[in-house]
Amino acid sequence: MFPVPGPLIVVSAALLAAGGGAAPLCTLPEPVKIIVEPRTADLVYDHSRSMAALQGQQLDTINPYGFDGVAVTQGFMEGAIAMRPSVKLDYRLVAGARAACVFYDTIKVEISITPRITVASEVWGDPCMRRAVIDHEMKHVMTDRRIINKYGRVMGERLHRALAERGFIAGPMHPEDMEAVARRMQQVVFQILEHEYKKMALERAEAQQAVDSREEYDRVSALCPDFKAPQGAADAARTRGW
Numbered sequence: 272m273f274p275v276p277g278p279l280i281v282v283s284a285a286l287l288a289a290g291g292g293a294a295p296l297c298t299l300p301e302p303v304k305i306i307v308e309p310r311t312a313d314l315v316y317d318h319s320r321s322m323a324a325l326q327g328q329q330l331d332t333i334n335p336y337g338f339d340g341v342a343v344t345q346g347f348m349e350g351a352i353a354m355r356p357s358v359k360l361d362y363r364l365v366a367g368a369r370a371a372c373v374f375y376d377t378i379k380v381e382i383s384i385t386p387r388i389t390v391a392s393e394v395w396g397d398p399c400m401r402r403a404v405i406d407h408e409m410k411h412v413m414t415d416r417r418i419i420n421k422y423g424r425v426m427g428e429r430l431h432r433a434l435a436e437r438g439f440i441a442g443p444m445h446p447e448d449m450e451a452v453a454r455r456m457q458q459v460v461f462q463i464l465e466h467e468y469k470k471m472a473l474e475r476a477e478a479q480q481a482v483d484s485r486e487e488y489d490r491v492s493a494l495c496p497d498f499k500a501p502q503g504a505a506d507a508a509r510t511r512g513w
Contacts, residue, residue, distance in 0.1 A: 296365045297372035297442040304376070305430050309423040310383040311416055322391035322504035331476065335485035342488060343500045346390040346404040348411035352419060352475065355381045356464050358457045362449055365442075371449050372442035375434065378460055380426055382419045386412045391504070399495040407491050410482045418478060422471040426464060433463050 325344045334342050359377040364370070388408045394400045437459065441452050 296370060297363070297374070297440050299374055299440050300363070303374070303378065303434070303439045305378045305427055307380045307382065307423045307427040307430075309416075309419040310381060311419075312383065312385040314412065315385075315387045317387060317389045318392050318395035320389065320392060322393050322501055323506075325389070325391050326504060328389075332480050332483040335483060335488060343504050344391075345394045345400070345500070346388065346408055348386060348388050348408040350384045350386040350412075350415060352415065352471070353381075353383050353385075354464065354468050355383070356461060358460050360453050360456060362453075364446065368446070370443035371446045372440055373444070373449055373452050373456065374440035375456065378430060380423075380430075380464060382423055382426075384415045384419060386415065388412070393501060393504075394498075397495065397498050400498040403491050403494040407482075407487065410487075411479055414478045414482055415475065418471060418475045422467060425471075426467050429467055430460065430463055434459070 322343065322345060325347070328344060328347060330344070330347060357377075357379045358375070359379075360373055361376045362371055362373045365372060388405065390401065390404055390408075394404050441456060444452060
C-alpha cells in the first residue's frame with residue numbers, strides 16, 4: 272500500500288516533466304534486484320500400490336506403442352512445477368512532496384518441483400527391476416531439474432530486458448496516481464512470468480515425452496528378462512483405454 276500524502280495538490284504538467292537540461296526528478300536510488308531461485312524438494316518414493324492398481328493412473332506422456340501393443344505401467348514420476356513470484360516496490364516524493372516516483376526494489380521468483388517416484392510393489396520387491404525402473408524415472412526427475420534451471424536463467428534475463436525497455440522507475444506522477452501505477456508495474460511482471468511459464472510447460476512436456484520413447488521402454492524391459500508382470504496388471508493395462 273502506498274500512502275497518499277495530504278493534502279493532495281494538483282501539479283502542473285510543467286512540473287511533472289523535467290525541463291530541458293534539468294536533472295531528472297525520478298532516478299533509481301540503487302539497482303533493482305531480480306532474483307530467480309530454482310528449487311527441488313527432496314525426492315520421495317512410494318511403493319505401496321500393486322502393479323494392477325497403477326494401471327488406473329492417468330499419465331501425461333503418450334503411450335509409444337501401437338494400438339495393438341500394451342504398455343504395463345511399472346512406475347511413474349510425478350511432480351508439479353510451481354512458480355511463486357513476489358514484487359516489492361518503493362516510492363519517493365519529489366518536488367516538495369507534490370509529485371512521486373514509484374520504482375522496483377526487488378523482484379523474486381521461486382520455481383520449485385516436488386518430485387515423487389511411484390514404483391509398483393512387485394517391482395520394488397525385485398532388485399533388478401527396481402533398479403531399472405528407478406533409473407528410468409530418475410531421467411524424468413533430471414529432465415525437470417534441467418528445465419527449471421534453464422528457465423530460471425531465462426526468466427531472470429527476460430524480466431531484466433523487458434523492464435529495462437519500459438523503465439525500472441515510473442514518474443514523476445501525481446501522488447494520488449501511485450496506487451494505480453504500482454498495480455500496473457506489478458501486473459507487467461506477472462504477465463512476463465506467465466508467458467515464460469507457458470513456454471516452460473510446453474518445453475517440459477516435449478522433453479518428458481522424449482524420455483518415454485519406445486526404445487527406452489524396450490531397453491528397460493530387456494534389462495530384467497526374468498521379471499514378468501502379474502496377469503492382473505496386464506489385464507488392467509489392456510482395458511484402461513489409453
